[in-house]
Amino acid sequence: MLRFSIPYLITCFLQSCYELVDLLIVGRFNGADSVSAVSTGSQMTHLVTVTIVGLTTGVTVTISHAIGAKRMDKVQRQIGQSIRLFVLVAIIATVILVACADPLLRLLSTPPEAFSQAHDYVTICFLGTPFIVAYNVISAIFRGFGDSRHPMYFVALAGLLNVGLDIALIGGAHMQAAGAALATVISQAFSVMAALIYLKFANTGVRVRKADLAYDWAGTRQILTIGTPIALQELCIQVSFIVITAIANGRGLEISASVGIVEKIISFLFLVPSAMLSTVSVVAGQNAGARQHSRSKTALRYGITMCVAYGAIMCIASQIWGADIVRIFSPDDETVVRYGAQYLSSYSFDCILAGVHFCFSGFFSAYGKSMYTFAHNIASVLLVRIPGAYAASLLWPDNLFPMGCAAPLGSLLSILICSALYYLRFSKRHPAAIQTE
Secondary structure: OOOHHHHHHHHHHHHHHHHHHHHHHHHOOOHHHHHHHHHHHHHHHOOOOOHHHHHHHHHHHHEEEHHHHOOOOOOOOOOOOHHHHHHHHHHHHHHHHHHHHHHHHHOOOOOOHHHHHHHHHHHHHOOOOOOHHHHHHHHHHHHHHOOOHHHHHHHHHHHHHHHHHHHHHHHHOOHHHHHHHEEEEHHHHHHHHHHHHHHHHOOOOOOOOOOOOOOOHHHHHHHHHHHHHHHHHHHHHHHHHHHHHHHHHOOOOOHHHHHHHHHHHHHHHHHHHHHHHHHHHHHHHHHHHOOOOOOOOHHHHHHHHHHHHHHHHHHOOOOOOOOHHHHHHOOOOOHHHHHHHHHHHHHHOHHHHHHHHHHHHHOOOOOOEEEHHHHHHHHHHHHHHHHHHHHHHHHOOOOHHHOHHHHHHHHHHHHHHHHHHHHOOOOOOOOOOOOOO
16 A cells, blocks of 8 residues: 555645746746636646546546456456546536636636636636646556655646746746746646656556447446546535635635635645555445455544544644645635635645545445445535535635634534444345446
8 A cells, every 4th residue: 555655645646736836937937817817727637637536436436446457458448438427527517617717717706806817727727628637647547556756746846847837937927827837838738748748658568459448338337437426526525625615715815715725735745645545445345346345444544543544744844844844825815814824724634534435435435335435425515515605705704714613613513424334234244245247
């Protein structure tokens, strides 16, 4: 699990650096309007990315099952179906997202001072959607084989390029939010090209034939059955973040900027739980394919233990150095720092709790129970996160600490639901392995 999760964690870290570096450099060279534009716009682009990652989980799990069952013909067929499916996804997503950029920004109550820059940011990023799709499909295939190292190499090269382009386009060319978006898209395209070059010349042991690209509803259905609930779950979670952003945007520019900064910090802190979700799904998936169900359960326990230990450390650090962390992104606005420290102080407790239900989600996905993951996240979003954040904004308009409590309380509900589902479905008897035909 550590051999798989550490390179994957580094990959997630480098991917998150795209947005963090954008926000950091924009904050250094521009004012709160540019920070608000990038933080609001990147909420939307992050929604697209995590939804695609959720959908590609179906690719990872079906390939990992075929690997566990030693069915290389099935592996090649699933790769072929993945290519067919996600070319269509990339085309449809790009057209819809570009057309809906302005309505989405208005829906978010983007501050008028930041609207023009936010429009530039999201339009450029949405035009780069095919690169996001391509990279995540390739990475999902690698992860299905248990290889998390090569995606790390590709993103590392792109991350270095992104930093250089950010400095050149934002600091040198003074392109503000548009420069941040352009740097991100170019870097993503570079990571895709690096991955494709490697696949062309590397001896991976897999050669996709023309017959594998022929339409196969059974293979496509397996990908969609596992990936769609996870994609919908990620979509709903990100929608809840966007709703919270809209609530914050309606409370003024300083609160909008502070909430946007903390959301980026939290997404960075959640890299370990996210990496462990993927790790548990791959390890449990390969063991499920090999019918080693006790080892799948062990992977779940190890994942939860590591996430809780990590989350406790991050939560304590946020309580001690919260203001200093926020000040990195907005060094000249003490109002933004004060609000951001309040929000981070309470939100950081979710670092402990979210990792637990992330691991459960990975385990459920490995056994084809993605609807369990969808159900507990929907309940959390609709019953706690959104109504809790809205109520807190009304009851405590001058303090963001109560608003930050909505996220950990939502995760607590998810943990209770996951524990009940695990006990009812998995604790008393070994579940049957997913059928790969």
